[in-house]
Amino acid sequence: xxxxxxxxxxxxxxxxxxxxxxxxxxxxxxxxxxxxxxxxxxxxxxxxxxxxxxxxxxxxxxxxxxxxxxxxxxxxxxxxxxxxxxxxxxxxxxxxxxxxxxxxxxxxxxxxxxxxxxxxxxxx
Amino acid sequence: xxxxxxxxxxxxxxxxxxxxxxxxxxxxxxxxxxxxxxxxxxxxxxxxxxxxxxxxxxxxxxxxxxxxxxxxxxxxxxxxxxxxxxxxxxxxxxxxxxxxxxxxxxxxxxxxxxxxxxxxxxxxxxxxxxxxxxxxxxxxxxxxxxxxxxxxxxxxxxxxxxxxxxxxxxxxxxxxxxxxxxxxxxxxxxxxxxxxxxxxxxxxxxxxxxxxxxxxxxxxxxxxxxxxxxxxxxxxxxxx
Numbered sequence: 218x219x220x221x222x223x224x225x226x227x228x229x230x231x232x233x234x235x236x237x238x239x240x241x242x243x244x245x246x247x248x249x250x251x252x253x254x255x256x257x258x259x260x261x262x263x264x265x266x267x268x269x270x271x272x273x274x275x276x277x278x279x280x281x282x283x284x285x286x287x288x289x290x291x292x293x294x295x296x297x298x299x300x301x302x303x304x305x306x307x308x309x310x311x312x313x314x315x316x317x318x319x320x321x322x323x324x325x326x327x328x329x330x331x332x333x334x335x336x337x338x339x340x341x
Numbered sequence: 342x343x344x345x346x347x348x349x350x351x352x353x354x355x356x357x358x359x360x361x362x363x364x365x366x367x368x369x370x371x372x373x374x375x376x377x378x379x380x381x382x383x384x385x386x387x388x389x390x391x392x393x394x395x396x397x398x399x400x401x402x403x404x405x406x407x408x409x410x411x412x413x414x415x416x417x418x419x420x421x422x423x424x425x426x427x428x429x430x431x432x433x434x435x436x437x438x439x440x441x442x443x444x445x446x447x448x449x450x451x452x453x454x455x456x457x458x459x460x461x462x463x464x465x466x467x468x469x470x471x472x473x474x475x476x477x478x479x480x481x482x483x484x485x486x487x488x489x490x491x492x493x494x495x496x497x498x499x500x501x502x503x504x505x506x507x508x509x510x511x512x513x514x515x516x517x518x519x520x521x522x523x524x525x526x527x528x529x530x531x532x533x534x535x536x537x538x539x540x541x542x543x544x545x546x547x548x549x550x551x552x553x554x555x556x557x558x559x560x561x562x563x564x565x566x567x568x569x570x571x572x573x574x575x576x577x578x579x580x581x
Contacts, residue, residue: 224563227554228534259514262506263534264374267554 220261228263232271240280240291241302251281251289343407346371346490346521347392352401354387354545361387363545364401371489372518374535376553376564377525379542380572385525386423388542389492392523393420406489416445419488423495425475427467433478434463440482452485455511459504473500480508484515491522497531509535530565539564541571 222231236257239245251272252260258268272289275281279297281289292298317327347369354362362384369375377385390396391403394410405414427436433456440447456463459477467475476499483491493512497505505528513535516522526532529539533553541549548571549556553564560567 222534224566225557225561227557229554255514259510261534262510262513264537264553265513266372266537267534270554 220263222261222263229267229270229274232261232263232268233274236271236275237278237280237301238305240275241298241305245291247291247295247298248293249291250287251291253288342519343404344370346406347523348402348404349388350402352388352391352403353399354384354391354396355399361545362391365542365545365547367540367547367550369521369523369538371521373537374512374516374522374524376529376532376536376539377523377542378527378529378539378564378568380527383542384545385542386494387545389420389494389523389525392490393418393492417489419444419483419486419491421479421483421491421493421496425467425479427479429468430466432464432466433461436467436478436482437463440485444486446487448485448487451515452481455481455485455515459507473504476500477504477508480511484511487517487520489520491516491520493522493524495526496524497526497528502531505531529568530563533564536564541568543572 220232220235222228236245245251251257254265254269254272257272258265261268272281276283276289278301279294280292280301282292283289313331314324314327317330318324322330345368347367349365349367352362352365352367353360365384365388377388379385387396391398392405392410394415397410403410406417408414427439431439437449437452437456440452441449453463456478459481461470461474461478461481467478470478476496480493480496483493491512496512497508500508509532512522512524524532524536536553538550538552539556540547556564556567
């Protein structure tokens with residue numbers, strides 16, 4: 218999984234989103250130790266202070282827990298993780314409905330189309 | 342140890358009738374990577390040379406770690422000039438010896454490690470190296486010191502994009518938490534993501550000093566785009 222940063226939005230916000238996604242999808246499994254700020258910063262090629270800010274937000278969201286002896290670990294709280302997945306799913310649904318609206322489909326039509334869509338065999 | 346690493350108040354430098362810095366006020370803290378940005382001739386190199394004590398201010402005050410440029414500040418500053426200054430008959434390991442003799446805070450182990458990672462052979466003479474390799478070697482020497490202030494004047498101008506990434510990573514992983522790195526460049530897009538703050542210089546004055554994320558937040562675009570806007574020149578023969 219690569220880090221993609223786009224222009225025009227604060228870097229720390231984008232890092233935070235990508236870390237959140239990684240936790241939601243189990244790239245950093247529940248209860249596991251997070252890489253250090255320096256490791257993550259080097260991996261993403263960003264300033265450690267910026268990465269630190271992204272991680273502080275993860276902490277504020279309850280996704281990671283800082284422990285004096287083991288460092289930062291991913292939360293084991295299933296509820297928090299569940300609500301994060303839901304939040305990300307909501308975002309995706311909104312994006313879908315918005316782009317369908319641009320094409321002239323109502324919410325209802327968009328939902329019907331989605332249900333009628335054949336399962337694609339190539340998994341995309 | 343002063344909390345503020347660099348303090349400039351109303352700093353002026355003139356070369357004869359030509360004013361290079363026209364009253365710079367600048368405060369820079371520790372543990373930061375700061376970009377010094379501006380078009381050609383805006384005073385970037387002059388400011389860096391004043392900081393490392395190669396030039397003396399015409400007026401105004403300049404403090405590094407609370408002290409005026411002198412023997413002490415030179416011992417805590419690691420400077421990468423905008424051009425190579427080593428004798429070209431030396432080879433890479435001669436230079437490592439040279440730096441080891443000169444600087445107490447030089448880590449030979451670090452330098453050798455970085456040379457190996459960059460594929461620089463210790464026995465190679467400088468004369469036989471390409472421009473990019475020379476620049477890499479120079480950066481290795483500068484980043485192998487554990488200084489408080491790293492002044493890097495155009496560190497990535499002459500190297501290929503892949504080496505640029507390596508150099509930026511070298512800077513990221515090798516500066517120490519007490520130290521600050523001041524990088525002058527006009528290749529902003531390449532280094533934007535590693536910077537904490539940027540200082541925009543124009544005609545010898547600071548026109549903006551802010552964090553990268555603040556600029557992105559308030560302007561809704563990258564620092565590179567903001568730079569192009571501020572310093573836009575109208576093409577010759579073009580119309581506004």
